[in-house]
Amino acid sequence: MSDQNVSRRDFIKLGAVGLAVAAGARAITQADASEGVKGEHQWAMVIDQSNCTGCRYCTVACQARNDVNPDIEWNKVTDLGMMDGMMVYLPRPCMHCEHAPCVEVCPVGASYYRDDGIVMMDYDKCIGCRYCEIACPYQARSFNWEAFDGENPAVPEWGTPEVERRPRGVPEKCSFCYQRIDRGLSLGFVPGVDDEATPSCCVACPTGARAFGDLNDPNSNVSQLLKKYPSYRLRENLGTNPRVYYLPVGVVPVREVKTEG
């Protein structure tokens, strides 16, 4: 009788130890997983609110180049109201967080970090559970509740599509126009400097309120702007470390960025 009991108890103990080891091993690998791998480039965007006029060219240019359903805005511009006698706007692309909650929660790894810091979506892997949408603190993700099979009203006035349309049943979001960056780099262009390699929202901005570039390069326009002006990021208290920086109203003289860039 006692023999049987002991062996059963040992079995449970063994099981418990095994589980603990597995959990520990996972915790260690997790620590690596949540740190995006740092590559040669670290792309970032700087949005100057003093020069943003709320024209929403960025939104439609994005919708054209990325073939986005007109009901969905990857780059949503919100009116924040009057401040110091001028209207203030907040354009919101995907923040491409260093610690992106969407990447952490995705069960199949359809959301992932690229070496250059871009938070990417693999639309073929996604099962459409929408956990990423719930986890994103910036509401940067939109779900394809229905198929987008009509004409894209933003095409061709604002550009021609450069990526495949997403199917029904997956969430989508801004990708920093990875296709323009990758193609541009392979052709020898510099993202943030040459339009061919720069996200379409930055190219479309008529006042030059959006800058794009490499944080690893101290001479890039984003590094220079962040050095020169005070900036903030959205919901910084969450520790997500967004790669989209905002220059608040009043710090950049109006139109100065345009002449520089």
Added chain:
Amino acid sequence: MKNIMKAVRETTITPWGAWLACLGVILCSALIGGIMVFWKGLVITNLTDLVPWGLWISIDLSSIAVSAGAFSLCAGVYLFGLKRYEPIARTATFIGLIGYTMAMLALVLDIGRPDRFWKALVYWNTHSLLWEVTMCVMLYLTVLLFEAMPILATFDWLRSRYPRLAERMEHLHYYAPVLAIIGLGLSSLHQSSLGAVYGVVKARPIWYKPEMAVLFMFSAIVGGIALTLLASMLSARLTPKAKINDALVERAAHFVGYLMIGYLYFRFWDWLAQTYTYEPGRTEAFEMLTKGSLSFNFWFGEMIFGALLPTFILLYRPARLSPFWRMLALAMIVGGVVAFRFDTNIVGLLTVISYLPGRELITYTSYTPSLVEWVTGLGIISYGLLAFSLGVKYLRVVDHRLTSKEHRPVEVNAMDTVRI
């Protein structure tokens, strides 16, 4: 024609037939609803980008929760040696199997790409709680299938048609202790990870707390055992096919009463901690529960009728001894756990925290399930009720007279008993 009329006239409506017809109607409409969801997509639901998880996920969470009787009772019977509860564990296993398949049905409806369901098993993001939940669901469902084999083997048709297969299936009972250990591991991981799915979401402060895992686990255990006891008692009242030992059920119900005290203790500390300091988003969501649009659910569904009153009934002997009051208390506990799951899911989604600087931080959104969500949701519940009813009628799912064979021949050494 005359014959048909005669047949119609001679057909008497039995309660069983009416019950089946009723479930059948709901299931047929749910089938149509389900086909519409697959055909038209999730656009026909009232889910939005702000409330992407709605009624289906609440049903999924609830059916997983009330399936927890399977692992807790099997652990009690096979690991802690509470052998006399074995017939109850049998019922719980069957309910667990039904509950998990119900959850799978809800998930297949809910995910945007049901055709890619298998990808969750192939592509692993081991960092994701939802990955862990998926794995545990699949593995535990397999364990439950094995555990339920001896029950399925009691099907008379199977026994007469394929006696050797039935015998093999019954033989799996010998592995019950091993299955109970695996099931305990997988299911307790799963139940708590399901809470942690919410508990790790920093963007929703009402969810972002470690006790989510504990609360989900504890509420599942009470809800699961309560549903098992309730279903057993109810079946015994409705059909002579189900036979229960009321004294056994009464003792188990008494135990549920004590567990409820533990559950209330955790809920109380969770509640108190949340009222302590103002935390943007969390406080507003909590006020929505206690004073706002969910306050009825919270106070009556979760607290008064869902926890306090049934705890009192189950711990107060004269009330517990009355089958009516006992059943009522068990039903209220199940309702309370379902309300807890529903409220937890919805309160975090309805409270929207703005990412905009210099704007009102918190806004509220709303969600009312669409007709197709209700119809398919009710269909999932009807499937569960149908499966259990058929089990009671044909598989002796609720039969407390059943005494199964020992797991292994036990060699009794007379000397052992002396040495205590």
